[in-house]
Amino acid sequence: MFPRDVISAGPLLLRPPTDDDTQAVVQACDDPVTARFLPFLASPYTAEDARDYLRVTEEKWAKGGAEFTITREGRFVGSAGLQPIDRYGTTSVGYLVAPHARGTGVASTVARALADWALDHGAARVELEAEVSNLASLRAAYKAGFRQEGIRREGKRLRDGSRNDQVTFGRVAGEPGEAAEPYFPFFPGGHLTDGVVRLSPIGEEHVEGFQAMMDDPVVRSYALAPPGSLPDYVRRCRYTGFWWMSGQRVEVVIEDAATGAFAGHVQLVNVAQMLHQAMVGYSLAPGFRGKGFMGRALALLVEWVFAATPLRRLTAGTAVDNTASHRVLERAGFTRQHIHRQLLPRLDGGWSDDVEWLLLHPKLGEKS
Numbered sequence: 001m002f003p004r005d006v007i008s009a010g011p012l013l014l015r016p017p018t019d020d021d022t023q024a025v026v027q028a029c030d031d032p033v034t035a036r037f038l039p040f041l042a043s044p045y046t047a048e049d050a051r052d053y054l055r056v057t058e059e060k061w062a063k064g065g066a067e068f069t070i071t072r073e074g075r076f077v078g079s080a081g082l083q084p085i086d087r088y089g090t091t092s093v094g095y096l097v098a099p100h101a102r103g104t105g106v107a108s109t110v111a112r113a114l115a116d117w118a119l120d121h122g123a124a125r126v127e128l129e130a131e132v133s134n135l136a137s138l139r140a141a142y143k144a145g146f147r148q149e150g151i152r153r154e155g156k157r158l159r160d161g162s163r164n165d166q167v168t169f170g171r172v173a174g175e176p177g178e179a180a181e182p183y184f185p186f187f188p189g190g191h192l193t194d195g196v197v198r199l200s201p202i203g204e205e206h207v208e209g210f211q212a213m214m215d216d217p218v219v220r221s222y223a224l225a226p227p228g229s230l231p232d233y234v235r236r237c238r239y240t241g242f243w244w245m246s247g248q249r250v251e252v253v254i255e256d257a258a259t260g261a262f263a264g265h266v267q268l269v270n271v272a273q274m275l276h277q278a279m280v281g282y283s284l285a286p287g288f289r290g291k292g293f294m295g296r297a298l299a300l301l302v303e304w305v306f307a308a309t310p311l312r313r314l315t316a317g318t319a320v321d322n323t324a325s326h327r328v329l330e331r332a333g334f335t336r337q338h339i340h341r342q343l344l345p346r347l348d349g350g351w352s353d354d355v356e357w358l359l360l361h362p363k364l365g366e367k368s
């Protein structure tokens with residue numbers, strides 16, 4: 001049973017909700033981002049829905065949970081709560097920030113404060129879940145000192161009946177709860193460009209171009225995995241922001257800067273954070289080959305990698321007969337290392353040799 005405390009968290013105050021919050025709750029909930037990520041809420045959201053929420057809030061306190069209105073300088077900025085502590089000592093935290101207050105550290109401050117408060121009041125473990133595409137909530141969890149623990153596949157039903165994966169986080173008693181800083185920052189201003197190509201994080205909106213490119217016979221002949229279905233590619237494109245934010249991968253769309261057309265894809269995979277090493281992979285859609293697009297894209301990506309990330313080694317792997325790819329890598333400064341015999345799966349079921357390429361951070365000599 002949590003006490004009905006008022007909790008102070010930096011500039012924020014958390015207090016039990018009152019009927020005076022009704023209108024502010026409507027404003028926070030009758031919003032497209034809220035509707036997208038909290039599909040159990042009514043949409044449109046009315047004053048009647050807010051009054052129901054305030055009634056349920058009282059029941060939540062009575063059942064051993066906690067629900068708060070978050071204010072800053074007296075103004076409503078959101079709501080947050082904790083589930084009753086279960087028989088194993090576990091509770092979970094949830095939050096919603098009013099549109100006008102987003103991006104100002106409310107969710108991360110509140111998640112940290114409520115986790116500390118729950119751990120001080122008998123909980124041994126505090127859980128938090130965010131949809132794999134809810135980058136603001138994922139970032140808030142990392143900033144609040146939660147550790148990423150796993151994925152609940154199709155753990156959430158969306159408003160249209162489809163399902164999405166949930167990333168699970170936890171904080172346990174005795175942990176320092178340090179904020180996790182991202183290994184890969186996002187591109188400054190959202191993209192990199194040289195005026196001819198534009199590089200941005202790939203997302204669900206690129207799925208059609210991505211699938212068409214992956215279905216091209218030349219791309220398929222060099223692909224490591226069999227072709228996917230549309231839902232496979234939607235799922236993959238939903239994950240890319242989370243992969244980036246969690247330092248697992250960087251997935252980038254290459255667009256024609258003049259028209260915005262999908263031109264291709266470049267990625268950093270096999271990220272070994274301990275070694276500060278990653279592997280580059282790429283493909284262009286057929287209509288954009290032979291124009292120097294991949295050379296430009298790689299030059300932009302490599303410059304960003306060595307200026308803005310901790311990576312010091314970039315590797316690449318190509319089939320031995322992929323001359324166009326060899327030329328792209330040579331022009332970007334990569335040097336040929338060695339042959340990995342029989343590494344790459346072929347469409348006919350056999351295996352082919354792979355050439356490994358390497359590019360070191362410009363401050364590292366070949367021998368250092």
Ligand SMILES: CC(C)(COP(=O)(O)OP(=O)(O)OC[C@H]1O[C@@H](n2cnc3c(N)ncnc32)[C@H](O)[C@@H]1OP(=O)(O)O)[C@@H](O)C(=O)NCCC(=O)NCCS
Nearest residue numbers: 034037096097102103104105106107108130135136137139
């Ligand atoms: C998710 C939500 C609670 C976040 O609240 P918030 O107060 O804006 O969160 P914070 O300001 O503490 O942190 C947000 C972080 O995400 C980052 N962020 C936001 N949108 C992002 C995006 N599209 N891509 C990458 N980062 C993003 C912000 O830059 C900030 O990080 P920074 O401080 O390092 O710059 C708020 O967006 C919201 O209420 N959404 C609707 C309901 C919801 O999703 N609830 C949570 C369900 S799990």
